[in-house]
Amino acid sequence: MSRRRRAAVLRPARLRPADIVRLGGTGLRTRPLRVFLSALGIAIGVAAMVAVVGISSSSRAEVDRKLDQLGTNMLRVAPGQTPEGETTRLPKEAVPMIGRIGPVQQVAATGTVKGAAVYRNEHVPVGRTSSVEVAAAGSQLLPAIGGKVRTGRWLESATEEYPAVVLGAQAARRLDVYTPGTRLWLGGKWFSLVGVLEPMPLAPEVDSSALVGWKAAETYLGFDGHPSTVYVRARDDQVTAVRGVLAATANPEKPSGVLVSRPSDALAAREATESALTGLLLGLGGVALLVGGVGVGNTMVISVLERRPEIGLRRALGATSGQIRGQFVSESLLLSALGGLGGTVLGTVITAGYAYVRQWPTEVPVWAAAAGIAVTLLIGAIAGLYPAVRAGRLAPTQALAGS
Structure with missing residues (x-):
């Protein structure tokens, strides 16, 4: 081989x-x-x-x-404390004064109704409110905060003057009430549920509230008319500028006692x-x-x-x-x-x-x-x-x- x-x-x-x-x-x-x-x-x-x-x-x-859905141009105004430790209140004219700022596109407010509580019926023991607060709101609140109605409808001219209530998503879960037309025992009076809102991550305080019309709150619940939270929508390119003047505009007498925040920053x-x-x-x-x-x-x-x-x-x-x-x-x-x-x-x-x-x-x-x-x-x-x-x-x- x-x-x-x-x-x-x-x-x-x-x-x-x-x-x-x-x-x-x-x-x-x-x-x-x-x-x-x-x-x-x-x-x-x-x-x-x-x-x-x-x-x-x-x-x-x-x-x-x-x-993208709710926008980053929303600002939140709330009362705070002065450097001397005094708790402030927003004046009743805060909303129209803020509305006169040029770049502001929308402004709406809620007001905490003190002493009022909401229950499923009149037999629920006093104090078992399920941590649901009662707040007054105007018809412009929902578009200002970018909210949507899950069931029923929002407060409008036909309902905001009468004993009607809208529940935030979390408030509805806590009360286990979702059907429009249900009666709720609110502030010692019967209110009719007209709607339930979708969750609102930019306004969690609305999520856990029972909302009644501004005029109805004054008529039936003794609301004093002072806003507790003001929601402001400004032009996207002017948000920083508007934020800088909001405190002095909302409460000219005590601007240091006004808290201004941007809810989207939390997200x-x-x-x-x-x-x-x-x-x-x-x-x-x-x-x-x-x-x-x-x-x-x-x-x-x-x-x-x-x-x-x-x-x-x-x-x-x-x-x-x-x-x-x-x-x-x-x-x-x-x-x-x-x-x-x-x-x-x-x-x-x-x-x-x-x-x-x-x-x-x-x-x-x-x-x-x-x-x-x-x-x-x-x-x-x-x-x-x-x-x-x-x-x-x-x-x-x-x-x-x-x-």
Whole structure:
């Protein structure tokens, strides 16, 4: 036999990438339970990371949606305390005075009706008000705060002078009353429910109030006519300027005793807080993913120990150390990819379920899913590297003798 033919016979066959993947898949199929448990560890870590990012992104999308819907040009004016500690009250003329500011587009107010409480009926013991306050409101309040009616209708010229009441969303839940036409015992008199509002994140005090018409509050409940909260809508490019003059305009005598705030700032602050919390939860998800990687490494080490006869036989038949290493690295990568894909799907499902319950838009960034799978492949390669090198170093005689 010629030297060239002898070299061709002794040269080991080359394995294509597809062949290496098939070899890795065969190793996984022979141990399904162990593969499932190892992949589960990876999947839990990836699912935690994807769910954290997805829920955070869905929350931010909901905040942005609310801000787009309600606007960031609303300002809130309320009485406060002077530097001397004196509690102030907004004058009755506060609303028309604020309305004369040029960039102001809408202005409306509510006024706390002191001494009035609302009950489902006259038999409820006094004091069990379910923390629902009674407030006077004008017909312009709802458009000023960007509110919507869930059922029934809002106070209008036909109802704001008569004993009619509208409940905020939280007030309706606390009283467990939702049907227009229901009678409520309010301030020692019967009022008829005409509507229930949608939740209003920019005006939580309205959410938990029973609202009656301004004139009806003065006629039936002894309301003094002083506003307790004024809501102002200004031009988007003039919000800062309007905010600077609101205190002096609302109460010229005691401007230092007026509190001016921008409700949308609270939503932005909440979004920033949730972003910080997201970083912490991502760290915990990373720890879970690392634990899953350790499980993959452990599985591969045990697989090498159990398959020493197979390794020895393949080496005796001409497989190179590189081919043995490639087989075990491919097994590790396939195992990690299986866990990564399963974790991405699970994290997406968790995000969608949570967003559905909270009535948020579902948003899972593509980069989060891609990063989760990429990280699992990296961990799989690292976890399988040592067992693969160990398997490649086994001499055929040593591997067969160990069987």
